[in-house]
Amino acid sequence: MEQARHQLQQRLGYFFQQVDLLQRALRHESFANESEEGSQERLEFLGDSVVGLVICESLYRLYPDYAEGRLAQMKASLVSTEQLADKARLLELGQCVELGRGEQEGSRQRPNLLADTFEAVLGAIYLEAGFDQAKAVILRQFEEELRAAGELRRDYKSLLQEVSQRDFQALPEYEVLEEIGPPHDRVFRVQVSLSGDVLGLGQGRSKREASQQAAQEALSQLDANATLS
Numbered sequence: 067m068e069q070a071r072h073q074l075q076q077r078l079g080y081f082f083q084q085v086d087l088l089q090r091a092l093r094h095e096s097f098a099n100e101s102e103e104g105s106q107e108r109l110e111f112l113g114d115s116v117v118g119l120v121i122c123e124s125l126y127r128l129y130p131d132y133a134e135g136r137l138a139q140m141k142a143s144l145v146s147t148e149q150l151a152d153k154a155r156l157l158e159l160g161q162c163v164e165l166g167r168g169e170q171e172g173s174r175q176r177p178n179l180l181a182d183t184f185e186a187v188l189g190a191i192y193l194e195a196g197f198d199q200a201k202a203v204i205l206r207q208f209e210e211e212l213r214a215a216g217e218l219r220r221d222y223k224s225l226l227q228e229v230s231q232r233d234f235q236a237l238p239e240y241e242v243l244e245e246i247g248p249p250h251d252r253v254f255r256v257q258v259s260l261s262g263d264v265l266g267l268g269q270g271r272s273k274r275e276a277s278q279q280a281a282q283e284a285l286s287q288l289d290a291n292a293t294l295s
Contacts, residue, residue: 070161077157078187080203084194091186092159094179096166106186113189116197120204121145124212132216140215144208147181148272153207154180159187175251177272222281226258229288236261238284240277243267256280 071088075081082088087109095105121144125137132140143149154160160174163183173179192200205212223238230238244255256276258266265287268279 067162070158074157074159074162078203079206080191080199082194087190087194088187091190092162092183093164094166106183109186109189110182112192113185113187116188116192116200117185117204118145120201121208124205125215128212129216139221144211144215147177148275150181150184151177154184159183222278222285226281226284229285230260234260238281240280242273258284260284
């Protein structure tokens with residue numbers, strides 16, 4: 067575990083002076099409940115706000131011509147559970163988390179656990195070194211995504227809902243057809259229907275990702291039908 071935490075700090079580009087802060091950031095609630103030591107929850111609460119502020123400021127400066135609504139959509143994508151969990155996986159954070167005996171080893175790869183731990187570590191950096199240092203770490207992690215945020219993929223679910231209400235006076239209905247794999251490595255299959263007709267199927271590592279894919283296929287189907295008519 068010590069070796070994994072040393073490597074984690076190397077990947078972050080930041081080494082803690084207060085080792086107890088890092089230990090707390092990596093201590094899951096399940097472990098804290100069994101050991102009566104402080105968990106990561108308060109640091110995660112703090113880190114959530116620090117990450118959000120850094121991302122908001124960066125988007126504000128990088129995209130001066132974008133309206134508030136577009137910036138909000140970009141921020142939501144960048145700080146989503148899926149995105150933060152991906153960052154945590156790249157840092158191999160799951161290997162460093164202290165879990166309680168009741169937690170399965172596979173729990174280390176749960177998106178919520180990874181995202182919360184990522185935020186807790188950044189909250190700990192903020193407490194120890196201040197905002198500028200935390201900001202520098204966050205920007206290193208999100209540099210590529212921030213630059214590409216202007217080409218953020220469309221929210222196909224929202225677009226499908228708008229089209230369905232406008233053209234058919236109905237709302238799309240989503241159904242999870244299948245969940246494949248263990249909890250830490252699950253794949254979802256989702257279908258979307260409109261007025262009883264199946265228009266799209268999607269697959270992804272989360273229900274949101276699968277639903278977005280299904281909505282995109284449904285929009286393509288509706289567009290093709292309109293072209294034919």
